Amino acid sequence: MTQARRSRGRPPAGDGHDRRTALVETARRQFAAKGFAGASLRSIAAEAGVDPSLVNHYFGDKQGLLVATLELPIDPLAKIRSALAGGTDGLGERLVRTFLSSWDPHREVFATMARTGLGSADPAAAPVAEVARAVLVGSLLEVLEGPDAELRAALVGSQVVGLGLLRYVAVVEPLASAGVEEVVALVGPALQRLVDG
Amino acid sequence: MTQARRSRGRPPAGDGHDRRTALVETARRQFAAKGFAGASLRSIAAEAGVDPSLVNHYFGDKQGLLVATLELPIDPLAKIRSALAGGTDGLGERLVRTFLSSWDPHREVFATMARTGLGSADPAAAPVAEVARAVLVGSLLEVLEGPDAELRAALVGSQVVGLGLLRYVAVVEPLASAGVEEVVALVGPALQRLVDG
Numbered sequence: 567m568t569q570a571r572r573s574r575g576r577p578p579a580g581d582g583h584d585r586r587t588a589l590v591e592t593a594r595r596q597f598a599a600k601g602f603a604g605a606s607l608r609s610i611a612a613e614a615g616v617d618p619s620l621v622n623h624y625f626g627d628k629q630g631l632l633v634a635t636l637e638l639p640i641d642p643l644a645k646i647r648s649a650l651a652g653g654t655d656g657l658g659e660r661l662v663r664t665f666l667s668s669w670d671p672h673r674e675v676f677a678t679m680a681r682t683g684l685g686s687a688d689p690a691a692a693p694v695a696e697v698a699r700a701v702l703v704g705s706l707l708e709v710l711e712g713p714d715a716e717l718r719a720a721l722v723g724s725q726v727v728g729l730g731l732l733r734y735v736a737v738v739e740p741l742a743s744a745g746v747e748e749v750v751a752l753v754g755p756a757l758q759r760l761v762d763g
Numbered sequence: 764m765t766q767a768r769r770s771r772g773r774p775p776a777g778d779g780h781d782r783r784t785a786l787v788e789t790a791r792r793q794f795a796a797k798g799f800a801g802a803s804l805r806s807i808a809a810e811a812g813v814d815p816s817l818v819n820h821y822f823g824d825k826q827g828l829l830v831a832t833l834e835l836p837i838d839p840l841a842k843i844r845s846a847l848a849g850g851t852d853g854l855g856e857r858l859v860r861t862f863l864s865s866w867d868p869h870r871e872v873f874a875t876m877a878r879t880g881l882g883s884a885d886p887a888a889a890p891v892a893e894v895a896r897a898v899l900v901g902s903l904l905e906v907l908e909g910p911d912a913e914l915r916a917a918l919v920g921s922q923v924v925g926l927g928l929l930r931y932v933a934v935v936e937p938l939a940s941a942g943v944e945e946v947v948a949l950v951g952p953a954l955q956r957l958v959d960g
Binding site: 698699703716718721724725726727728729733736738739744748749752753757759760 | 956
């Protein structure tokens, strides 16, 4: 987590760190209670006692706030957007390479996150499902084109999630120990088919 | 579960149903305690007090015994083997079609199985991981060829598992409600790339 910057020219209602923390803790509670779609930025800001505009200031947008509630060792939204920045050309390989090189150093965190997110039948207690939906699939939708872009975005997301599950959670060999570029060379072109449609 | 047939010409040590049940219950306990690889058919049969040859009689093999311990509404081993029976030609599409048409009528069972299997950090309590490994990946290995066949089998497994997770567990739309053939048309060719290598 980067240190929150003070919002300029706004009368401080508590210091920046306090307000950022209040937003994250309130958002975590409201996302759990109402789901990602059900909790509005306005209601989160109101309960946290801060101005709604501070959400954009600290987190960029609602997806960024969701990611902040997970306290992850990496910023998946920034990683995905860097992979997407090059457009759809070669996107399959870039997605796999970005995903594996981001999570390989944090295998245990991924496994814990997956278990926490999937271990409950209560969708409201499933932040991983929300991340898969809002962050991964939502970001892909910004670049995929065509009439079935939403379905293909979800399918690309499913393949990336499945890769993480067998590599980090179920630890199925030889996938768990395979080199990143070996997996990229095999899965990249398969994902590219879904990207291109 | 089909009714167990009596083994012919063998002195009955309890009736067939009792012996089959004893094997399943003992196997479930030993798989949980020692893992799939660690629990031998000999030790399971010994603890159940039945002849080891009855495992083959009732379940075909050790994978079949594992599947029986899960008490699933479908026989995934038989389903996968029917998809594999046609060889590698068109296997990508057949795998996706078989997987979806098998589990679509049992979405809740798949979700519960995934949550149970992934919800624990103890690998011994993760039958789903064992099924992914022993049944799905193991069966694929019987038909895939080439130097990286094991890695490609694990990757095909990861894509199928990921599909099930977003469709049945995280319920990400429009994937959760998409028609089987629509998904087959998109994912089949992507899987086929991994099948062919």
